[in-house]
Amino acid sequence: MSAAIVEPAVFAFTPENAARADAIIARYPAGRQQSAVLPLLDLAQRQHGWLPRAAMDHVAAKLKMAPIRVYEVATFYTMFNLRPVGKHFLQACTTTPCWLRGSDEVVKACRTVLGIGVGESTADGQFSLVEVECLGACVNAPILQVNDDFYEDLDGPATERLLRALQNGETPPHGSVTGRQTSAPAGGPKTLTTLTFDAAPAAEGGE
Amino acid sequence: MPKLKIDGIDIEVPPGTTVLQACEMLGVEVPRFCFHERLEIAGNCRMCLVEQEKAPKPIASCAMPAADNMVIHTNSPRARKARQGVMEFLLINHPLDCPICDQGGECDLQDQAMAYGFDRGRYRENKRAVKDKELGPLVKTIMTRCIHCTRCIRFATEIAGVEELGATGRGENMEVGTYVEKALTSELSGNIIDLCPVGALTSKPYAFTARSWELRKTESVDVLDAVGCSIRVDSRGPQVMRVLPRLNEAVNEEWISDKTRFAYDGLTRQRLDRPYVRRDGKLAPATWAEAFGEIARRMEGLAGTQMAAIAGDLADAESMYALRALMDALGSPNRDCRQDGAAIDPAVRASYLFNTTIAGIEAADVCLLVGTNPRWEAPLVNARLRKRWRRGGFEALRLGPEMPLTYDVTELGNDPAALGAIADGSHAAAERLKAAKAPMLIVGMGALARPDGAAVLAAARRVAEACGMVRDGWNGFNVLHTAAARVGGLEAGFVPGAGGRDVAGILGGAASGEIGLVWLLGADEIDMQRLGRAFVVYQGHHGDAGAHRADVILPGAAYTEKDGLYVNMEGRVQEGRRAVFPPGEAREDWKIIRAFSAVIGRPLPFDDLAAVRAALAAAAPLFATRETPAAAGWAAFGAPGPIAAHPFRSPVDDFYMTDAICRASITMAECSELYVRGGVAAHTGTHG
Numbered sequence: 001m002s003a004a005i006v007e008p009a010v011f012a013f014t015p016e017n018a019a020r021a022d023a024i025i026a027r028y029p030a031g032r033q034q035s036a037v038l039p040l041l042d043l044a045q046r047q048h049g050w051l052p053r054a055a056m057d058h059v060a061a062k063l064k065m066a067p068i069r070v071y072e073v074a075t076f077y078t079m080f081n082l083r084p085v086g087k088h089f090l091q092a093c094t095t096t097p098c099w100l101r102g103s104d105e106v107v108k109a110c111r112t113v114l115g116i117g118v119g120e121s122t123a124d125g126q127f128s129l130v131e132v133e134c135l136g137a138c139v140n141a142p143i144l145q146v147n148d149d150f151y152e153d154l155d156g157p158a159t160e161r162l163l164r165a166l167q168n169g170e171t172p173p174h175g176s177v178t179g180r181q182t183s184a185p186a187g188g189p190k191t192l193t194t195l196t197f198d199a200a201p202a203a204e205g206g207e
Numbered sequence: 208m209p210k211l212k213i214d215g216i217d218i219e220v221p222p223g224t225t226v227l228q229a230c231e232m233l234g235v236e237v238p239r240f241c242f243h244e245r246l247e248i249a250g251n252c253r254m255c256l257v258e259q260e261k262a263p264k265p266i267a268s269c270a271m272p273a274a275d276n277m278v279i280h281t282n283s284p285r286a287r288k289a290r291q292g293v294m295e296f297l298l299i300n301h302p303l304d305c306p307i308c309d310q311g312g313e314c315d316l317q318d319q320a321m322a323y324g325f326d327r328g329r330y331r332e333n334k335r336a337v338k339d340k341e342l343g344p345l346v347k348t349i350m351t352r353c354i355h356c357t358r359c360i361r362f363a364t365e366i367a368g369v370e371e372l373g374a375t376g377r378g379e380n381m382e383v384g385t386y387v388e389k390a391l392t393s394e395l396s397g398n399i400i401d402l403c404p405v406g407a408l409t410s411k412p413y414a415f416t417a418r419s420w421e422l423r424k425t426e427s428v429d430v431l432d433a434v435g436c437s438i439r440v441d442s443r444g445p446q447v448m449r450v451l452p453r454l455n456e457a458v459n460e461e462w463i464s465d466k467t468r469f470a471y472d473g474l475t476r477q478r479l480d481r482p483y484v485r486r487d488g489k490l491a492p493a494t495w496a497e498a499f500g501e502i503a504r505r506m507e508g509l510a511g512t513q514m515a516a517i518a519g520d521l522a523d524a525e526s527m528y529a530l531r532a533l534m535d536a537l538g539s540p541n542r543d544c545r546q547d548g549a550a551i552d553p554a555v556r557a558s559y560l561f562n563t564t565i566a567g568i569e570a571a572d573v574c575l576l577v578g579t580n581p582r583w584e585a586p587l588v589n590a591r592l593r594k595r596w597r598r599g600g601f602e603a604l605r606l607g608p609e610m611p612l613t614y615d616v617t618e619l620g621n622d623p624a625a626l627g628a629i630a631d632g633s634h635a636a637a638e639r640l641k642a643a644k645a646p647m648l649i650v651g652m653g654a655l656a657r658p659d660g661a662a663v664l665a666a667a668r669r670v671a672e673a674c675g676m677v678r679d680g681w682n683g684f685n686v687l688h689t690a691a692a693r694v695g696g697l698e699a700g701f702v703p704g705a706g707g708r709d710v711a712g713i714l715g716g717a718a719s720g721e722i723g724l725v726w727l728l729g730a731d732e733i734d735m736q737r738l739g740r741a742f743v744v745y746q747g748h749h750g751d752a753g754a755h756r757a758d759v760i761l762p763g764a765a766y767t768e769k770d771g772l773y774v775n776m777e778g779r780v781q782e783g784r785r786a787v788f789p790p791g792e793a794r795e796d797w798k799i800i801r802a803f804s805a806v807i808g809r810p811l812p813f814d815d816l817a818a819v820r821a822a823l824a825a826a827a828p829l830f831a832t833r834e835t836p837a838a839a840g841w842a843a844f845g846a847p848g849p850i851a852a853h854p855f856r857s858p859v860d861d862f863y864m865t866d867a868i869c870r871a872s873i874t875m876a877e878c879s880e881l882y883v884r885g886g887v888a889a890h891t892g893t894h895g
Contacts, residue, residue, distance in 0.1 A: 053387065066370030071386040075375040 005083050011054035017047050021062065034063050037073050041080055050081040078132070086121050086128035088166050091145040094131050097138035102155055106142050107131070109159035113167075126167070139183040140176055149174035153186070211277035226268035226279060227255055235281050238290060238319045240297075240404045241356035242269035245460065246365060252297075252356050254319065256289040257281045265289040287323070294323040297354050299330045300379075301405070308352065310406030312419040316354065337382055343390025344877040345397055345469055346408050353383050353407035359399040366462065367393040368593050368613025383407075390881055394586045394862055397468040401451065401461075410449060412469055412874045417441075417448045425786035426453055428773055429467040430521050430766040431866060433688035434565070434587045435775025436463045440471075440767050440786035447471045447767050447787060457566045457834075458775065464586040465878065466862065466869060471767070473872030477750045479762040480791025490760065495792065498759050499806040502724075505742045505758075506807065509723045511538025515713040518544040518701050519729030519747065520690030520866055523771025523783065524830060526763075526796030527692065527701040528823045529811060530728050533800050536809040540707030541722065544696025546732045547858060548710050549652050550660025550846075551686070551693075553702040556839035558664065559694065561588075561776040562682035563647050564836065569595050571683065573643035575636065576616070577626060577667060578607040578855030579651020583862040584689050585776070588649075589613060604636050607653065607855040621854035623654070623663060630669035640674035647676060647683035652858045655686070658851070665845025677841050688776040689858055689865070692729075695774035698827050717741035727753045728796065729763065731867050746799060748789070749867035761803075762793035765868065769795040770816055772823070778836035780829060 013021055021043055025036045037059060044055040051074055060070040074080045081089070090110060094103045107118065110129050114122050121128040135143050140152030144159060151162055153176045165172045180186055210219045211226075213233055220229045225248070230237050241252035250270035257268045260278035265286060268279070280286055298320065305311045337350040355374065360383060363372040371393075375386050385391070391399075400410050422441035429436040429450075437455035441448050450471050452463040482498035483490040493501075506514070516534050518527050527544060534542050545551060552558040563571065568591045581589040589612065595601050596614035603612070606619045606626060619625055619636055628634035632641075640646045650667045654660070668684065670676075676683030688694060696702070703709050708716055710733065716722035718739040725738055729747035735756040745757030748765040766773075768789040774780050789795065794802075797819050804811040813819045824831035863879040864870055 066364075068370055068373035068386060071375050072373045075386070076377045 007052050008048075008054050011044070011048065011052060011058045013044070013058070014047060017043055025063070034065050034069075037063060037065065037070060038077070041070070041074055045080060049087075050084050052082075084121075084125070086126050088127045089147050090127060090129045091132045091135070092118070092129065093133070093135045093137075093141070093143045093145070095134040097134075098142040101141035103142040105156035106144050106154050106159045109156045109163065113160050113163040127163075146174075152176045153178045153180065209273045209275045209277070211273050211275065211279060213279045214281055220273050224273045226257065226259075226266065226271045226273050226277070229273045230257070230268060230279070230281055237268055237281055238323065239269060240315060240319075240354060241358060243358055243361075243402065246358060246361040246402075249357050249361065252354065253293045254290060254297075254323075256286060256293065258283045258286040258289075290323045291325065294320060295325055295329070298324065298328065300335045300351075301354060302334060302351050304352075308349075308406035309347075309409040309414055310352075310403075314406060315404035335379060340384040341388050341390070342385070342408075343396070343881060344874060345411055345465055346391065346400060347411040347414050348384075348408055350382060350384065350407055352405050354405055355381060355383060356404055357383070358402040358404070359383065359408060362399050362402055363391065363393065363396075365597065366398070366590060366593070367391075367395045369393040372399075392882060394464050394466070394582065395462055395590060397465045398452070398462045410469075412472060413449045417443055422448055423786070425767075425784050427767065427783045427786065428775075428781040429463065430691035430773055430783065431466050431470055431869065432464070432585050433691050433693060433776040434458060434585050435691065435773055435777075435779060435781050436467055436587060437781075438463060438467060440784075442767070442786045445787050445790070447474050457564070458777075458779070459587045460590075462587060462590060466586075466865070466875065469874045469878070470869045470872045472874050473749075473868040473870070474765050474767060475790075476873070477867075477871040478790050478793070479748055479750055479754060479760055480789075480793055481762055482792065483754075483757070483760040485758040490754075490757070493759075495802070498761060499803050501759050502742075502744055502803065503807050505724060506537070512541065512706075513721065513723040514539040514726070515541035515708060515716065515722050515724070516701075516726040516728065517542070517546060517710060517713060517730040517733060518692060518696050519546060519727065519731055519753070520692050521766060521868070522692040522696065522728050523766070523769065523773060523796065524692075524695040524699050524780075525771055525816070525819045525823060526728060526800065527696050528699045528826065529797040529800040529813075529819060530726065531699065531701050532811050532822075533804050533809075534726075535704070536804065536811070537807075540704030541713055541716070542701055542707065543703055543710045543713065544692060544701040545710055546690070546730055547652060547656040548660070549656040549693075550664055551655060551697065552661075552664065552844040553697045553700075555842045555844040556698075556778070557682065557684065557841050558668070558844035559686050559688075559697055560778045560836070560839050561649075561685045561687065562839060563685050564777045565591050568592055568647070569598075570681075571595060571643075571645045571647040572601055573640055573646045574601070574603050575629075575640060575646070575648040575670070576603060576605040576607060577648060577650045578623075578654025578663070578857070579649055579687050580608065580610040580612075580653070580857035580859065581649065581651075581687060582610065582612050583859040584651060584687055584857065586862075588687065602639065604639065606636075607651070608857055610857065622852065623659075623850045623855060624852065626663065626666040626670060627850060630666055630673050632673060637670075637674060640670070640676075643674075645681055645683065646674050647685060648674075649685045649687050651687045651855075652689050653855045656858060659848065661846035662848035662850045663845075665847045666850060668843070668845050682838065682841070686776070691773050691775070694776055694778060695772065698774055698778070698829050699823060700827065714738065727757070729753070729867070746796060747867065748793065749871055751867035751870060761799050762789070762791065763796040763799060764789040764793055768793075772820070772830060774829070778829070778839065780833055782833065 024039045028035045040059045045051045056070045060067040114127050118131045144151045158177045237255045239255040241249045248270050250267050255268045256265040258280040259266045340348045360372045425440045427440050429438045436459035437453035439451045439453045454461050482493045484493040484501050593613045603616045605616045629637045654663045671684040714737040724742045726744045731751040731753045743757045744759045745753040746761040748763050767786045771783045861883045863875040869875045
């Protein structure tokens with residue numbers, strides 16, 4: 001178990017976020033304002049870095065819900081972090097396609113560079129690593145999600161380079177680290193390598 | 208009207224009926240864990256699977272509406288196999304600790320495992336373990352046993368009106384609890400123990416004390432408030448082990464309050480188990496003969512008008528009738544059952560009854576609460592109001608102290624003068640009440656037990672008349688009593704006779720010396736200081752305020768120790784039955800009075816319970832009836848007059864400490880400490 005979590009006593013949206021929250025709530029028809037619970041929790045998590053109880057209570061009060069109903073939602077979805085996470089929140093996909101493509105190397109690289117395993121955080125609070133289920137980008141497996149960005153086509157050395165760059169305060173461009181275009185074939189195009197256009201079939205009598 | 212076939216039998220059911228309900232109409236039993244008649248359908252336990260022809264897979268009968276031409280098989284091999292599968296899954300994580308589980312013997316899971324369980328486990332992995340939750344001094348949790356039926360969550364949310372329980376986490380990590388550790392802040396919380404189909408939620412005070420099959424079950428009624436809930440008293444040997452609710456649609460449905468359920472430990476503490484006589488300023492143990500002799504001696508030379516009797520809140524009708532007969536024989540008209548001095552008019556029945564009836568609340572559309580906090584004064588009336596409110600099209604208005612209720616209330620402030628304004632039609636609320644189809648009002652003791660109570664009662668009557676609350680087939684005028692004995696006392700004529708004194712008059716007379724002897728029949732809620740130098744006989748079962756002041760103590764029987772009639776606030780006569788014997792030399796109350804009457808040579812004309820009841824029924828025909836209360840005739844009552852400006856105040860300051868039994872109960876003391884006085888309950892065992 002990690003050290004006891006220090007829960008903030010109070011939480012309130014910043015003025016900008018409060019305005020955004022109001023805009024989100026206004027999307028829903030009258031009497032259905034509680035539907036805004038998920039976007040509001042997300043907003044609170046983005047503001048605070050993680051989701052303390054005070055934030056859930058704040059959302060509950062804002063939506064006039066019983067706090068337990070918000071706790072139920074927040075504990076159900078794994079993307080809400082109910083305990084502090086590092087500044088760089090690493091989510092390694094280890095589901096079958098990523099695993100087949102070497103996600104073990106990605107996880108091992110985190111251990112090598114950061115000294116943390118799955119479910120752990122670095123002492124300086126910079127990095128946290130968790131294992132997640134399919135991130136939905138299997139064509140570019142394996143994937144490491146850092147906060148909101150996907151880094152794709154990783155292997156051990158590439159992951160190490162990525163982590164060291166992050167340690168140095170850089171933000172490498174996200175997407176495929178091998179430089180391939182989205183999910184195009186890894187070694188360059190295999191089909192349609194030349195663009196030759198046959199003359200259009202002769203049409204009797206013109207177009 | 209869908210027509211369907213269940214197990215080969217054709218049945219036509221009303222639209223909206225579920226398959227499970229249709230099965231029940233035919234008497235076909237379908238196993239279930241999550242489904243409960245009074246809760247919303249969850250459909251998550253899957254135990255009620257049945258086979259439907261032409262359906263690709265078994266259907267959950269609790270959530271499936273019955274439709275035309277359905278062919279249902281409830282006991283086909285396929286249905287049985289499906290249920291066996293569900294049962295096997297349920298038992299994967301359920302600890303098979305029945306031998307140490309308090310639910311053993313009355314456990315739905317145990318029973319249904321007998322029918323659908325596999326004779327061995329095929330699961331080789333570790334069972335999951337769940338941390339127990341701390342839900343306060345009443346409900347003990349062993350959450351590893353939880354099968355996630357969510358009945359407790361739905362009860363708290365729907366019936367109790369406290370959204371505090373929920374299911375957090377997901378999948379295998381799902382846990383039922385409050386998330387933030389806290390005690391349930393509901394006075395109905397004990398009902399989740401009954402609802403829990405397994406041993407996850409059990410009674411903390413009852414823990415490890417008895418097995419259900421060892422207990423003798425006695426059907427009785429509750430006397431700790433004026434609702435008169437139907438209860439079952441479970442006893443073993445000389446001791447009440449627990450109190451459970453009994454189904455009574457007209458009164459408590461199948462719920463009881465925590466006070467009703469958990470105050471029973473007070474029955475074994477602070478008991479008066481032998482007569483006492485005060486000698487040299489100290490109460491000394493005595494024999495019955497000595498006690499009676501002392502009273503007889505002190506009665507000598509006293510005129511009837513110098514004697515008085517006051518009945519307490521827990522008294523049964525027979526003993527009140529017997530005491531009234533004794534006072535009549537002694538020539539005393541001074542008797543009263545209204546300890547709090549409530550200005551109730553005993554002459555007009557409609558003036559003191561809950562005329563709408565508790566079930567009738569469901570037909571109302573607007574309710575005006577006057578000087579009452581039903582949540583504490585009568586939790587089951589409050590639950591019924593909430594039930595009505597949840598259905599929609601209902602508004603509660605409140606003129607009185609602001610206390611948290613379990614439904615939305617439109618506050619009208621707490622100025623008693625507003626009552627007059629509503630009656631005159633000059634208050635905005637009058638329009639609301641007049642526009643209603645079935646308006647009702649509930650006057651609490653907080654509005655009547657004050658010096659201007661008669662004026663408040665008159666104003667409430669004018670409101671009822673002005674707002675169309677009283678008409679053929681509907682009477683929306685209701686008095687909410689807090690004392691179980693009150694209506695019984697009024698019906699049995701335990702009110703001042705011609706020229707007699709009421710409670711205030713008796714206390715005044717005792718203080719001034721005009722009253723020389725006061726007989727308290729379990730009366731503990733009066734100001735004992737004001738009894739002055741009067742000779743006080745206390746007949747009751749607990750060493751409470753009255754016994755401390757008494758000069759002679761006659762040990763009586765508590766409600767679980769005697770057969771007695773009680774009239775609830777609706778005027779419903781109900782029979783309480785003896786579950787255990789009174790402790791020591793204590794006796795049933797009417798017998799004590801009958802025995803004393805012989806000592807002074809004026810024997811009362813009854814020798815057994817049947818004779819007392821016959822005499823009582825002759826004096827007040829209501830007591831010959833049982834259950835259904837008849838509508839009371841309407842007449843003028845109350846005394847018009849000025850209403851003082853000081854605000855209404857609920858008579859119940861502490862729900863858990865309202866009478867001598869509760870005050871002797873450790874469980875109630877813990878609840879009071881936690882919920883009312885705001886302390887923090889000491890964690891027990893391995894918690895905290």
